[in-house]
Amino acid sequence: MLRRFLPALVPTMLAIAGFGVGLADPYFMEIFIMVGLIGTVAVAWNLMAGFTGLVSLGHSLFFGIGAYTVAYGQVGFGLGPLATWPIAMLMAAASALCIGLLCFRYGLRGYFFSIATLAFSEVAFLLVSATLWLGRSDGMMLPSSPDALRYLQFDHKWPYGLIIVAFLALTLFLSQAFLTARPGYYWRALRDNEGAAEALGVPAMRYKLLVFALSAVLTALGGAIFANTFAFVDPRSTLGVELSIQLLVFGIIGGLGLLWGPLLGAALLIPAGELLRTYLGSGFHGINIVAYALLMMLALLLPQGLGGVLGARLARPSAEKRATADQAPAVEAAS
Amino acid sequence: MSAPQPLLAVAGLGKSFGGLKAVSDVSFTVMPGEIFGIIGPNGAGKTTLFNCLSGLLPLSAGTVHLDGRRIDGLRPHEICRLGLARTFQIVRPFHGMSVLENVKVAAFARHPASAAAEQHARLALGRVGMAHLADLDAERLSVAEMRRLEIARAIATEPRLLLLDEMLAGLTATEAAALCEQIRRINAEGVTIMMVEHSVPIISELCGNAIVLNFGEMLASGATRAVLDDAQVQEAYLGSAAS
């Protein structure tokens, strides 16, 4: 049992440790919050991309659904997270199922699927930017309320950090539970060879929709937490293509084949970006140039990501097994 | 007592790609427990036939009944669940998984729980004599071993009918003999088998009944010996008697 959830347990422990550090240093807490939030969303995204081979470039759609449901739920109806979070997750699941049905029914895969998801999120971005009661491009602020606890309004940052630790743990353990059971095997088989998988009894449509819905729900939860944490949502930060690309970047750098790979990517890149911004100022674009050049090189030369390199060291050595097999007779009598 | 029901009944099966008739008007039955052969030169439509039976391709004409139940038009995974499994000519194991994990994917079809699936996956590997290779990275297998993995995967879905698509091609005499032995063993355990093979000696040895396809059409069907002695078949195979 422990071994099965080790890949979820270790990052969670590290996150708790990080939270501890953040309690002492508020600036660290801010970075911790960003890493924990976006990194966890990236983990959810990777269930589809890395494990099932469905690369969504429009995941910000679900993040935005989460964020805006919370924002408008509060502003328009006075609803608190207790109501808006579940609603957001339901809406995300419904959207994922609709989009998924559309895409998979017509066999969209690879680049076609990715571009289609991008199109959906762009439509959402543009429509929200044009909608008055959602704040258009200026966005919406979540107003302070005397009933602070109900609306998750805190004076300090650390309660949000705590919520994010819970979010991280939930996502990691839930994902690992799925990955080590039948869904995980089915997803990996579908990623690799859908025809062979189907011939072995894997219901492709059902499991693709499952991973899409699961990923969307977790992403929307992330968006919801974002709204409550920062008390402000706008199209650019929640529905923009930049967020979707961030998820891809974290995944590639951290390693797509691992549960915690994207989290590693986030943990490396977000603080690095912050540091450089502090020391070099936000007007210095040279940093971005270097960063993306590095990303490209890494994507080409190290397809398994930095986490993959790490993971290879920890994986079981199959070299010895090969040596044993070489000596086994060509025909072995079965039982 | 009524006559035994065929396990597989194919009637008037046809498959066209645009104007090209890959398979036309093929009809035959396979009885439970037998090993049935499908012979024909390259391009005769044998793999297309398998693709139609397993649901990968929709039929252009005809019907397919598995144990009395119509299966043409169903999705491949539904057909698998109903008891028809197949192997692919070009064997590619699932990437990044061990031999055992590859078979486990298939075992999940009958055993949703991870532990049970793993147990049955090991059993399936044992039946093809590969239990000792369970933890090996599947992509490091030899060709013969990959063929056996392919069969293990298929039998892990606990089929009643197993379609083998040229599993013996390119193997050495020893490897082929071993594989034939394994196939016989699986058949003895209760799995009906249909095999596509080029090698006439192997078909004669293993298969009780067979059909011959040429240019998508069925030249002959019936007892293997009779089929092989058929004049039309001899003519089609002139100069390529044994491969």
Next chain:
Amino acid sequence: MSTTIFLQALLSGLTNGAIYALVAVGLTLVFGVMRIVNFAHGEFLMLAMYGGYLAFTFLGLDPILAVFLVAPVLMLMGYLLFDGLIRPALKVPEINQMAVTLGLSLLLQYLALVAFKADNLLVTQERSTASIWLGPVLIQMPQAIAALASIILLGLFYLVLRKTDLGLIMRVVSQSRDGAALSGIDISGTYRWAMAIGLGTLGIAGPLMVSALYVNPHVGQLFTLKAFVIVIVGGMGSFGGVLIGALLVGIAESIAASWLTASVAAAVPFALLILVMLLRPEGLVPAGGSR
């Protein structure tokens, strides 16, 4: 909506559509031949536009003449890009390919930001404000020139594809790479040409467009997305489809813009994509062909 407004929108749409077609055709060529989507496609258009601007500002070259300078430069870029980045990218999984071309797209945007700052630049000449009357509707001179050039070039493109050996080879490779390789066709060379021509078309579109449209470092993204929609709507890898797709997108966008707000009108191409996916997922004019 009055007839005149409708006709005006229609004309604008057709004009824009012709230009979009020229932008999208390079993308579909690269995908059709190499099966890779260049997410940085729009950024090369952006560079070509800057090229046209610079040629005008520093060399006093009319944009039409600037084309003869910028297009070869873009072709060279395509050539180098293939060997430097695309060729190695063809060996890695699709998701990594996406990361590579997306990374390139962002890299180029930031390079442009550093080199040119974020200002909107435009080539203004005497004829920039001139317009031609076509019955009750008006067309601006720069747009007219760009559209006309597009049509001529698309025609040339079609001739190259259909009548030349290179075109035949590219069509063969896009239908079946393995078959082509077995026939002794130099696959790498063909890919290189496809990339060079794919970006070369941008070298023609760029200078002409910068006299009609502002250029800034982020203008490429808009075009890449639009080009995607066009290519999928028309059918990936299909030349005729690109034309139809581009005209449809141009017209839909234009009519929507005269009817709805700008933001909503911008969503129209994507809505069109979703509609096409619902009704005719293989695209309007699918090219077909397998690996």
